[in-house]
Amino acid sequence: MDCIFCRIAAGEIPADVVARGEGALAFRDLNPQAPTHVLVIPRHHVPSAGHLTDAERAPVLGELMRLAVEVAAQLGLADQGYRLVVNTGANGGQTVDHLHVHLLGGRQMRWPPG
Ligand code: 5GP
Ligand code: ZN
Numbered sequence: 001m002d003c004i005f006c007r008i009a010a011g012e013i014p015a016d017v018v019a020r021g022e023g024a025l026a027f028r029d030l031n032p033q034a035p036t037h038v039l040v041i042p043r044h045h046v047p048s049a050g051h052l053t054d055a056e057r058a059p060v061l062g063e064l065m066r067l068a069v070e071v072a073a074q075l076g077l078a079d080q081g082y083r084l085v086v087n088t089g090a091n092g093g094q095t096v097d098h099l100h101v102h103l104l105g106g107r108q109m110r111w112p113p114g
Pocket of ligand 1: 004013015016027028029030031032039087093094095096097
């Protein structure tokens, strides 16, 4: 499987891991778009949220969000706030086809996003 995030999950490519959850991993984005920019991924390969089975959708997405919120608190973002984003598919701006939640914090976010 030629997937960069699967290779990070397998430890084949180094990453700055900040937390591990049940079946999930959080590591810093290589090209940060905010002072804090962390990616939270399932360890197993799933292209996007739409590819999860009905049975796994709630537990997998729940665990990714749970870990993202935990990391946000751990990194001191809870008081000032932060943004969680899941880019999905071409129009969503997804560039890595392995499901991931972006945790962005440390600056004022704008709306609407570009
Ligand atoms: P997307 O555009 O799919 O929503 O987000 C993919 C993210 O993965 C981008 O923010 C990009 O900077 C990040 N990324 C791509 N390759 C690597 C890598 O090898 N290591 C890390 N840590 N982040 C990566
Ligand atoms: Zn993958």
